[in-house]
Amino acid sequence: MRIAVDAMGGDNAPGEIIAGVLEARDVLNPDDELVLIGDEAVIGAHLEKLGSTPDKFHIFHAPDIIGMDESPVEALRRKPKSSIAMMARAASHRQVDAVLSAGNTGACVAGCQLRMRNLEGVMRPGIAAVFPTFYGPVTICDVGANIACKPMNLYQYAVMSSIYAQEMLGIENPRVGLMNIGEEDAKGNELVKKTRELIKSDPSLNYIGNLEGRDIFQGKCDVVICEGFLGNVILKLTEGLVDMIFAALAHEVKDRNKLMALWFKSVAKDIFKKYDYHEYGGALLLGVNGVSVICHGSSKARTIKNAILACKKYDDNHINQKIVDHLAKTTVVSNGQ
Amino acid sequence: MRIAVDAMGGDNAPGEIIAGVLEARDVLNPDDELVLIGDEAVIGAHLEKLGSTPDKFHIFHAPDIIGMDESPVEALRRKPKSSIAMMARAASHRQVDAVLSAGNTGACVAGCQLRMRNLEGVMRPGIAAVFPTFYGPVTICDVGANIACKPMNLYQYAVMSSIYAQEMLGIENPRVGLMNIGEEDAKGNELVKKTRELIKSDPSLNYIGNLEGRDIFQGKCDVVICEGFLGNVILKLTEGLVDMIFAALAHEVKDRNKLMALWFKSVAKDIFKKYDYHEYGGALLLGVNGVSVICHGSSKARTIKNAILACKKYDDNHINQKIVDHLAKTTVVSNGQ
Numbered sequence: 001m002r003i004a005v006d007a008m009g010g011d012n013a014p015g016e017i018i019a020g021v022l023e024a025r026d027v028l029n030p031d032d033e034l035v036l037i038g039d040e041a042v043i044g045a046h047l048e049k050l051g052s053t054p055d056k057f058h059i060f061h062a063p064d065i066i067g068m069d070e071s072p073v074e075a076l077r078r079k080p081k082s083s084i085a086m087m088a089r090a091a092s093h094r095q096v097d098a099v100l101s102a103g104n105t106g107a108c109v110a111g112c113q114l115r116m117r118n119l120e121g122v123m124r125p126g127i128a129a130v131f132p133t134f135y136g137p138v139t140i141c142d143v144g145a146n147i148a149c150k151p152m153n154l155y156q157y158a159v160m161s162s163i164y165a166q167e168m169l170g171i172e173n174p175r176v177g178l179m180n181i182g183e184e185d186a187k188g189n190e191l192v193k194k195t196r197e198l199i200k201s202d203p204s205l206n207y208i209g210n211l212e213g214r215d216i217f218q219g220k221c222d223v224v225i226c227e228g229f230l231g232n233v234i235l236k237l238t239e240g241l242v243d244m245i246f247a248a249l250a251h252e253v254k255d256r257n258k259l260m261a262l263w264f265k266s267v268a269k270d271i272f273k274k275y276d277y278h279e280y281g282g283a284l285l286l287g288v289n290g291v292s293v294i295c296h297g298s299s300k301a302r303t304i305k306n307a308i309l310a311c312k313k314y315d316d317n318h319i320n321q322k323i324v325d326h327l328a329k330t331t332v333v334s335n336g337q
Numbered sequence: 338m339r340i341a342v343d344a345m346g347g348d349n350a351p352g353e354i355i356a357g358v359l360e361a362r363d364v365l366n367p368d369d370e371l372v373l374i375g376d377e378a379v380i381g382a383h384l385e386k387l388g389s390t391p392d393k394f395h396i397f398h399a400p401d402i403i404g405m406d407e408s409p410v411e412a413l414r415r416k417p418k419s420s421i422a423m424m425a426r427a428a429s430h431r432q433v434d435a436v437l438s439a440g441n442t443g444a445c446v447a448g449c450q451l452r453m454r455n456l457e458g459v460m461r462p463g464i465a466a467v468f469p470t471f472y473g474p475v476t477i478c479d480v481g482a483n484i485a486c487k488p489m490n491l492y493q494y495a496v497m498s499s500i501y502a503q504e505m506l507g508i509e510n511p512r513v514g515l516m517n518i519g520e521e522d523a524k525g526n527e528l529v530k531k532t533r534e535l536i537k538s539d540p541s542l543n544y545i546g547n548l549e550g551r552d553i554f555q556g557k558c559d560v561v562i563c564e565g566f567l568g569n570v571i572l573k574l575t576e577g578l579v580d581m582i583f584a585a586l587a588h589e590v591k592d593r594n595k596l597m598a599l600w601f602k603s604v605a606k607d608i609f610k611k612y613d614y615h616e617y618g619g620a621l622l623l624g625v626n627g628v629s630v631i632c633h634g635s636s637k638a639r640t641i642k643n644a645i646l647a648c649k650k651y652d653d654n655h656i657n658q659k660i661v662d663h664l665a666k667t668t669v670v671s672n673g674q
Contacts, residue, residue, distance in 0.1 A: 003595065022561055037360075071521060073521060106519070133581060134581050134584055134585045134588075144518055147518065147525070147526050148526065154454060179570060181484065181566055181569040181570065182443070185409055186408060188484070188565055188566070189484050189485065211341055211570065212569075212570075212573045212577075213569070213570040213571065213573030213574030213575070213576070213577060214573040214574060214576050214577025214578075214580070216574060216577060217574075217577040217578050217579075217580070217581035218580070218581065226570075228518075229525070229526055230519055230566070230567055231565070231568060232518040232549075232550070233516060233518065233549075233550040233552065233563075233567060233570075233571065234570065235550065235576070236549045236550030236551040237550030237551060237553060237554075237571060237574065238550070238574070238578060239550070239551050240549075240551025240552065240553060240554045240555055241551075241553075241554050241575060241578055241579070242582065243551070243554070243555070244470060244471050244554035244555065245579065245582050247471055248471045248608060248611075248612065249586075249604070249608065251471070252604055252607060252608055252611075253604055256604070257600075260600055261596065263594075263597055264601070266605075267586070267589055267590055267593070267601075270589060271585060271589055274585075274589075275585065318363065330669070337362060
């Protein structure tokens with residue numbers, strides 16, 4: 001397969017991105033191709049610095065970069081020669097099978113949504129992020145692609161995430177829950193009530209009912225379905241809270257005993273390693289016709305390598321085909337929802 | 338003032354609740370009255386067990402209890418003589434100035450919303466919860482009273498929470514942020530976009546713009562405004578994530594070194610003490626004509642004592658009058674929003 005990587009996106013671009021591409025190159029099959037998108041001269045210089053040569057890769061020259069803080073849609077319009085815009089175009093022209101970027105998330109999602117068509121039967125793509133929890137990985141969809149969700153969108157996220165969790169994370173018959181404000185069926189707004197009816201009417205989904213916020217981290221479910229505004233807050237809140245707790249702990253420990261503080265540092269390091277979202281490479285934009293991985297802005301070489309391998313695994317396991325097949329045979333219909 | 342306490346509500350009722358009432362009695366003014374609502378015989382027995390006597394308190398006999406897992410509105414209808422239903426009625430008849438319960442949250446909120454009228458000018462009450470963060474307390478409103486928020490509701494939550502943070506937490510000119518999915522003004526759904534215009538048009542609010550999920554815990558704001566579905570998920574997710582992190586840490590530490598594990602246990606204990614939501618007693622149902630405090634189901638005597646003292650402080654600082662005054666003089670109008 002052909003995997004395109006935005007060489008210019010992310011806080012550590014292009015050095016770490018290109019280093020990740022090199023690491024992935026070593027483990028991919030010889031017939032898998034990697035395409036680097038970005039400033040040709042800069043990419044070439046970095047490849048040589050890292051002991052490789054430009055002729056080992058396809059390079060699509062993109063002279064522009066969309067900054068991390070630029071307004072996504074406006075930047076895409078204003079910078080058609082940016083690495084993200086060119087990456088999305090390459091996917092839409094089927095020049096590549098998969099794309100990934102650690103750059104401006106909004107631009108990356110918008111670019112892929114605009115350029116790559118949806119899979120047959122999919123109404124709206126959704127972003128599936130994996131949360132590493134004490135009880136195993138939990139997939140949450142949508143975390144920000146669709147902030148005007150309809151029940152049918154959420155039903156499709158349940159289908160797609162369920163297949164994703166099964167094929168990518170190896171979870172047999174993933175338990176799917178609907179994010180809500182209470183466990184009882186009567187709880188929630190119209191969106192979740194209607195969504196529940198749709199999800200329940202698909203017997204091939206292992207639907208376990210409503211979830212409350214705390215359930216994400218307590219081993220109750222493998223897949224969490226929610227609309228994109230809520231999912232985005234959940235994603236970022238989790239990140240911020242984890243940071244704060246470890247900052248508070250480090251502060252508390254530091255004041256007490258230097259030796260113990262050192263010891264705790266190593267514990268914290270191991271914890272971060274064990275529950276490390278970099279392990280999963282990035283979040284998948286499920287529902288587009290192709291593979292699109294959105295990496296965290298802080299991605300390092302290892303993250304990029306894992307994201308490239310995730311593209312490969314996604315493709316090898318025919319996840320898109322399985323999604324299309326599932327939606328083709330489902331009896332769940334939209335009724336304008 | 339007269340403060341009514343649901344003696345039967347919560348995981349540790351009635352023992353811890355009544356113990357908390359006794360602790361509060363010791364520090365309240367002699368002319369403040371405490372009313373215990375619940376089974377008279379049970380309350381009497383517990384008071385005597387704790388070295389007090391029933392004649393020191395007003396007791397409203399309520400033979401029924403609404404269980405923690407009962408469906409709120411249905412239970413209120415079915416059990417008019419439950420402690421929560423009677424508590425809400427006592428407030429509506431002005432027999433008491435403040436009410437508090439650690440029982441079924443939904444029933445408590447629904448009961449107070451149904452029975453207590455709104456403050457003049459308030460369209461819908463909202464629940465304000467205080468999150469103790471590394472950078473100081475952050476007030477979040479609404480965390481679950483109103484899952485069909487209009488922009489004007491959210492504007493009023495900004496006004497009420499701002500006064501709350503100033504008067505109850507001593508924060509001068511609290512920084513108010515709007516929970517969103519990005520920092521730029523253009524981000525978000527219609528609800529947050531319209532709310533922003535309303536909040537911005539009230540110059541007496543210290544509005545700092547959009548917040549992302551991570552900002553809650555990073556010292557960027559004192560007050561977070563969001564609709565109740567989102568706020569409820571935020572509240573419960575935070576609780577679940579904190580529990581999981583400390584479980585993961587305890588697990589990690591235990592495997593290494595027994596002495597260090599003991600030491601870490603004491604660190605964790607201190608952290609929990611420092612960032613302890615029991616300190617605030619409970620969440621305030623802002624906007625009702627009176628004082629209504631919703632305590633956590635796990636409340637202990639100290640929580641109940643703090644909740645009673647919070648009622649007193651709320652009343653002493655004339656927070657409701659300040660809310661009414663602010664809303665009476667605001668030029669922000671609803672336009673059907």
